[in-house]
Amino acid sequence: MMKNLNVPPDNHVKVLGGQGWVGLIDHLGSEATTVNAARVSFGKLKEDMDDRDVTLLRYLIENKHTSPLEHIVFTFSIHCPLFVRGQWHRHRTWSYNEISRRYTEINMECYTPPKLRKQAESNRQASVADENFEDEALRGMIEQHNQASLKLYEDLLAAGVCREQARGVLPQNMMVTFWGTVDLANLLHFLELRDSEHAQWEIREYARAIKKLIKPIIPNVAKYFEDKGDNWDV
Ligand SMILES: Cc1cc2nc3c(=O)[nH]c(=O)nc-3n(C[C@H](O)[C@H](O)[C@H](O)COP(=O)(O)OP(=O)(O)OC[C@H]3O[C@@H](n4cnc5c(N)ncnc54)[C@H](O)[C@@H]3O)c2cc1C
Numbered sequence: 001m002m003k004n005l006n007v008p009p010d011n012h013v014k015v016l017g018g019q020g021w022v023g024l025i026d027h028l029g030s031e032a033t034t035v036n037a038a039r040v041s042f043g044k045l046k047e048d049m050d051d052r053d054v055t056l057l058r059y060l061i062e063n064k065h066t067s068p069l070e071h072i073v074f075t076f077s078i079h080c081p082l083f084v085r086g087q088w089h090r091h092r093t094w095s096y097n098e099i100s101r102r103y104t105e106i107n108m109e110c111y112t113p114p115k116l117r118k119q120a121e122s123n124r125q126a127s128v129a130d131e132n133f134e135d136e137a138l139r140g141m142i143e144q145h146n147q148a149s150l151k152l153y154e155d156l157l158a159a160g161v162c163r164e165q166a167r168g169v170l171p172q173n174m175m176v177t178f179w180g181t182v183d184l185a186n187l188l189h190f191l192e193l194r195d196s197e198h199a200q201w202e203i204r205e206y207a208r209a210i211k212k213l214i215k216p217i218i219p220n221v222a223k224y225f226e227d228k229g230d231n232w233d234v
Contacts, residue, residue: 004107006079009024009025011023013209014209016114019112019175020078020079020081020111021078022076022078022080023078023213024214025076027072027074028073029071029072030218031049031072032046034057034060034069034072035068038056038065038068058220061221062224067185070183070184070185071183072183073184074184075180078177079175081173081174082171083173085176085178087203088180091189094181094186096178108170110147110150113142115129116133116139117133127200129201149171152169190207191211194206195208211234
């Protein structure tokens with residue numbers, strides 16, 4: 001049976017006020033795989049983690065001995081605005097595949113931020129959340145623009161324009177769905193950069209959702225970071 005990839009998988013977390021989501025499609029390996037990989041040089045294999053293994057795991061992370069962490073691999077399905085996808089795809093150590101607008105125009109939708117933030121004065125890359133910011137009318141204008149863009153796209157298709165050119169009128173707020181596969185070492189790097197106060201709120205939502213999804217699979221790794229003051233209960 002064929003499934004619609006625009007529908008979130010069973011194990012997913014909703015973000016951006018429910019408009020986006022990230023789901024865990026599959027994973028390979030466990031924390032035991034990591035410590036076994038670290039001990040390959042001794043020619044020994046264990047199936048369960050004991051306290052010494054947890055100590056070894058923490059030592060590996062602490063000392064950036066990252067190659068054993070590369071033996072755990074995750075595949076996520078991500079539904080996000082185009083501008084988040086642009087930031088995400090800068091992470092070259094992931095493998096990506098995306099639903100193509102050259103093949104389908106079903107389930108097209110655009111992101112309207114649940115709350116608008118103000119531009120930070122000191123830093124062009126930053127924004128400021130202000131509860132008193134009167135954003136309702138502005139959000140309405142964004143919604144209107146999103147709808148007008150989708151309509152123009154559909155009108156162009158109806159007039160016979162090819163999909164690969166018509167898609168040029170779709171806004172940065174358009175929602176896209178892609179698969180991303182990454183090993184744990186590079187995922188931790190992604191999480192450090194993207195669940196950071198320097199990262200844009202939208203992509204940060206996804207990074208925090210990923211922490212929630214993977215914590216049950218790597219509880220001792222999560223605890224290592226929690227002990228350092230990082231929040232994985234999000
Ligand atoms: C808050 C924030 C603001 C940003 N602002 C901008 C911006 O204004 N403009 C902009 O262009 N980008 C910006 N970026 C993107 C940033 O420069 C990185 O491209 C992105 O964070 C991916 O990081 P990475 O290369 O470490 O990750 P990955 O591509 O996943 O790589 C992981 C690690 O692998 C190694 N690696 C991967 N590829 C190579 C390679 N070809 N050669 C050598 N080593 C490699 C590096 O050690 C790298 O750290 C921003 C990122 C953040 C988090």
